[in-house]
Amino acid sequence: MSMNADTGKRLKLPGSMYIKAVAVAVALAIITAVSTMWGSYPTLVAITIMVFYVYSLSWSLLADTGMVSLGQALFFALGSYAYGIFVISYGMNPLVAIFAGPVLGALAGLVVGFISSRLRDWYVGIFTFALTPAGYALAVSSQLSPWTAGAVGLAVPRFPLPSTAWLPFSAALAFAAYIVIMLIQNRRIGFALSAINDDETAAGTVGINTRFYKTIVFGISGYLAALAGAMFVALYTSYIAPDYFGYPDISYSVWPVFYSMIGGMGSPEGVLLGTVLLDPVETAIRSWLSSISVTGGNLALVIFGLLLVIVLLKAPKGIYGYVVRYIESRRTKSGGRNGTR
């Protein structure tokens, strides 16, 4: 299956990866500094930007390999539950648990990836999607309720850093996730992945073990999504609910799709653009509509769902596609001028 049949080649700005990494670091630092100075509410929103950036990166890493996950919330929720259970039931230091918990997400990712790598196109979507009710059933089941507290959910203790450090900490994690994606894309594994995305059969015939790579990618994606889930509960909600599994309300599985696709598929910078632009707008519109009507939040989700559908139909390269096109057109223009001189 080929993503690129429709969206064109992977969106790439000309320029070295170091320049891009510095640009992303600067952008994250600016968001951190501005929202910290602005006040406590903007700081909270900025933390959700970091969380959803990591989460969206985990989704778009899979989509870049031609695997569309509709159940990414499975890993997100596993990460948050693992974090909460390690801290509450086993007394682990939250600073350790935020990295140890997501290992469970990575293991789940490897298992899901092992099966998914044998499936073609939309079967991966339906398979991952179908795992979320199973995850939900586990979370609320009476057998596991001593650890998960069933449908009530878990309240996690306060994260042991001073609250002023929460945003810089999450920004650092977001940057680390970006670097991981960057390294994957610019190493042998990245070239294998983009070959798989372009033409899986051809990739197989030149000796790329497509199933192995797909499984590994799913493991990495599972870790990142679970890390986002752990960050979400540790630094933002302090509470874990079974609906983090994206079931029965599929929101938790849709958000990374939303930020990645509207921001710009295939590039971690585009995903950052999507998250930074949309997350605060979404939060603002949702809280505004919720203050007007009980179900105003649902109306906001209708608006965002429509936006997603329209973008997918009319501009499948997302916002970043326009940015890339603009910069390239500027560059060719100036290049032409240099030539005539």
Next chain:
Amino acid sequence: MAAFFIPSYLLSTALYGLLFTSIYLLLATGLTLIFGTLKLVNFAHGDLMILGAFVAFLFVTLEGWSPYLAMIPAVLVIAGFGVLIYRFTLKPAAKTSPVNMILITIGVSYVLENGLAYYFLPVYRTGVEIPSPLRGMGVLLPSNVLLTYDDLSIIVISWVIMVVLYYWLFRTKQGIAIRALSQNPVGASISGIDVSRLSYLTFIVGSALAAIAGTLYGIVFTFDPFTGILLTLMAFAVMILGGVGSIPGTMVGSAIIGFATSFVGYYMGQTWGEAVAFIILALILLVRPSGIFGGR
């Protein structure tokens, strides 16, 4: 486990299994018809079903119609609504890459669910059931199990519709044209079949099946705006289990999923009953991705 062998439990659980089977059969047949003919993976199918149930619910509670009569406006509204959705989102979606197509139908499902929730939740708050005048009446089976007239009519209606559908697809000119379209769209259009008209007809029939399934579901089970996603997944599980595009396969698939849902749900709790369908699905995908009756 001892309770497992009490005949009345066994019988009533089997009865629920039969109800689930009949409803999943209608739903999954619509899904497999749309997928087989239009090559469209429609994740909004279950939401169309719940929308149909809600339309019937409004006609029953506000206009005082019989739920079986309310099926008619539900089918008309959902068929019309389905045409609009198909024309403006799903038809263009089918031309894009598979990834985009899936994400677009997910987006449509998200819009339908939250749109319904916006109107539904302030008024009804929790799940609703379509009130039936026949409620509580029925035939007493052995070991004190009540087979209500509602259960009976739901099972009869679904299987009658399946027979009609089968006749239409395999014995009429139009049905044969649709099957030709599903096998080879180019060949079908060369032999003079109006592909665009038949595509719309297929989507209308698929949506109508969803609306009927929704109304029948609403008569015996409670539903809320977010039930659709579970039903979509159930329909996909049935479709993959039975093999995409095969009607006998869909029958076997819906029987397996229907009885598994009711038995596991009864003995382990409802959430597990729902989850077991997807555990079966995962196993099938691992062992035989083309399904039991699948060709490949």
